[in-house]
Amino acid sequence: MSAASVSQSGSYRSTSGLDVRALQFAYDGAPVLSDIDLQVAEGEFLCLLGPSGCGKTTLLRLLAGLDLPAAGTISYNGSLIQGPSLERGVVFQNYSLFPWFTLAENIELALSKSHPQHDATWRRNHARDYLTRVGLADSVGQYPSLLSGGMQQRGAIARALALGSPVLLMDEPFGALDPINRAKLQDLLLELWVNSRRTVVFVTHDVEEALYLSDRVVILASSPGRIIQEIAVPFERPRSRRLFGSREFIELSEHINELFREDVLQRIEADSLPALVKG
Amino acid sequence: MASFGSQSNPAVTSTLSTAAQPYGVDAAKSKSSNISWLKALRLQGKEGLLFIAGVILIWQLISSFSHFSGKYLFPSPLLTAQTLWTSLPELLIGTVYSFLILVPSLALAISIGIVWGLIVGITPALNRMFSPFARFASPVPPTIYIPYAIALLPTFHAAAGFVVFIGVFWPVFLNTANGAGALPQHYRDNARILGLAKFEYLRRVAFPATLPQIFSGISVGLVFAFIMLTVAELFGASKGLGRFVQFYADYADYPRMVAGILYTGVVVWISMEVLERIKKRSLFWLM
Numbered sequence: 001m002s003a004a005s006v007s008q009s010g011s012y013r014s015t016s017g018l019d020v021r022a023l024q025f026a027y028d029g030a031p032v033l034s035d036i037d038l039q040v041a042e043g044e045f046l047c048l049l050g051p052s053g054c055g056k057t058t059l060l061r062l063l064a065g066l067d068l069p070a071a072g073t074i075s076y077n078g079s080l081i082q083g084p085s086l087e088r089g090v091v092f093q094n095y096s097l098f099p100w101f102t103l104a105e106n107i108e109l110a111l112s113k114s115h116p117q118h119d120a121t122w123r124r125n126h127a128r129d130y131l132t133r134v135g136l137a138d139s140v141g142q143y144p145s146l147l148s149g150g151m152q153q154r155g156a157i158a159r160a161l162a163l164g165s166p167v168l169l170m171d172e173p174f175g176a177l178d179p180i181n182r183a184k185l186q187d188l189l190l191e192l193w194v195n196s197r198r199t200v201v202f203v204t205h206d207v208e209e210a211l212y213l214s215d216r217v218v219i220l221a222s223s224p225g226r227i228i229q230e231i232a233v234p235f236e237r238p239r240s241r242r243l244f245g246s247r248e249f250i251e252l253s254e255h256i257n258e259l260f261r262e263d264v265l266q267r268i269e270a271d272s273l274p275a276l277v278k279g
Numbered sequence: 280m281a282s283f284g285s286q287s288n289p290a291v292t293s294t295l296s297t298a299a300q301p302y303g304v305d306a307a308k309s310k311s312s313n314i315s316w317l318k319a320l321r322l323q324g325k326e327g328l329l330f331i332a333g334v335i336l337i338w339q340l341i342s343s344f345s346h347f348s349g350k351y352l353f354p355s356p357l358l359t360a361q362t363l364w365t366s367l368p369e370l371l372i373g374t375v376y377s378f379l380i381l382v383p384s385l386a387l388a389i390s391i392g393i394v395w396g397l398i399v400g401i402t403p404a405l406n407r408m409f410s411p412f413a414r415f416a417s418p419v420p421p422t423i424y425i426p427y428a429i430a431l432l433p434t435f436h437a438a439a440g441f442v443v444f445i446g447v448f449w450p451v452f453l454n455t456a457n458g459a460g461a462l463p464q465h466y467r468d469n470a471r472i473l474g475l476a477k478f479e480y481l482r483r484v485a486f487p488a489t490l491p492q493i494f495s496g497i498s499v500g501l502v503f504a505f506i507m508l509t510v511a512e513l514f515g516a517s518k519g520l521g522r523f524v525q526f527y528a529d530y531a532d533y534p535r536m537v538a539g540i541l542y543t544g545v546v547v548w549i550s551m552e553v554l555e556r557i558k559k560r561s562l563f564w565l566m
Binding site: 064065066083084085086089090096098099100109110113143145163 | 463466468473483487
């Protein structure tokens with residue numbers, strides 16, 4: 001990252017929110033993401049939607065600073081992302097909590113980093129507060145392995161809230177849950193988001209989930225991962241699940257599914273072409 | 280090494296002892312008092328007891344049929360038990376002497392092995408620096424150091440302590456370093472998300488996450504500790520478990536010698552059981 005590219009980016013871009021420019025990422029020489037340009041406004045709920053293998057998790061890791069781009073820049077509020085930061089909390093699919101700590105201890109660990117000036121009593125009280133907000137008041141002293149997947153993800157969300165990050169990065173956080181728990185947690189997340197107006201980047205492969213939750217859906221296609229379309233979600237908030245039956249919703253999801261089908265077809269053709277030539 | 284490690288796998292043995300009960304539910308209930316001490320001894324049902332009874336029977340038969348001075352060279356179970364009882368005071372004093380060497384060395388080797396293993400495991404540069412040496416030095420059978428340690432160090436106590444340390448350090452260090460070096464990426468990711476400093480990562484993440492491997496290292500190390508200790512005591516101790524056996528072997532008092540062997544076996548077994556309990560308690564989260 002040269003100093004020139006930083007100042008150049010600052011000169012013609014808005015400096016608020018997340019800003020991804022000409023991003024490239026490769027793994028063992030194979031391109032995973034290419035030419036990603038993406039802006040996420042402060043307070044926006046954005047979904048990264050794509051089939052598995054399209055690099056959406058990789059993009060989230062890059063936004064978190066867990067990996068660094070091969071080329072291009074990612075900045076937050078004008079400054080380059082060069083590693084993880086408390087500004088950007090992450091919720092992983094199913095392993096955000098340390099299994100040897102109780103729920104409370106996990107949250108207290110996060111609080112000790114986000115609020116180093118406070119003492120242990122303060123941390124204990126606030127850990128309880130955060131766990132109460134996600135509906136886990138009765139499980140404060142439990143170890144994660146004794147909790148259901150849904151409760152573990154509630155705990156993971158509480159930890160992200162405790163970090164106090166203005167940006168929340170979520171990697172298919174409800175992907176391993178049953179439909180009922182998934183719906184409950186989606187509503188909990190929306191409620192928390194409405195109350196705190198954090199910026200959320202949410203990775204999913206579920207079209208319905210993306211349209212229900214987000215302000216804007218960014219659709220990725222695979223090999224290499226690239227953005228093929230951005231859709232501003234037109235539905236009024238607060239949204240209800242009755243939305244799923246509306247014509248507009250069905251048309252929009254059908255449109256997105258069509259994009260995925262084309263992508264799959266292209267991949268199959270690309271894969272089978274050499275074999276056909278040989279045969 | 281692998282065979283020592285597999286001797287104590289709580290996950291495997293505990294599932295066996297609960298799943299392999301041949302009785303029905305009602306039978307299990309009525310025999311619950313029996314089963315609780317069977318479980319405490321980790322005898323998996325009746326078969327374990329039957330086997331031990333068989334061994335004692337064969338032992339009795341052999342000792343009663345061996346007429347040629349066999350009474351002394353091959354004492355009967357009863358004679359051994361009687362000798363064990365009368366030698367108990369001497370054996371207990373020997374245990375104290377042995378443990379005065381064993382416990383400090385064990386504690387030192389385990390602490391240094393864990394700390395250095397964690398640091399080497401999570402620091403690639405240190406790993407590259409130290410592992411060639413470790414590959415060369417760790418396979419040396421620690422018994423080979425005993426004569427030199429006795430010659431080199433001022434007291435027998437120090438020499439025996441040193442070889443016990445070597446015997447325990449390597450398995451603990453190697454297991455810890457391997458475990459810490461191969462932690463699942465998500466532990467590291469989470470620590471980075473939380474902004475944990477290196478020492479915090481070591482203490483609050485790498486150490487608990489590596490505990491399963493640390494305990495397999497300690498299990499192997501504990502067995503080695505007893506081997507090193509008793510072998511060292513054969514060379515030059517004034518008192519101790521190994522010394523007891525060697526002393527009465529020199530005077531051809533084989534009943535006492537066999538009693539000493541049996542007693543040592545029990546001490547090692549109890550030590551392993553204590554370690555097993557600590558392990559189960561520490562790894563409660565691995566469910």
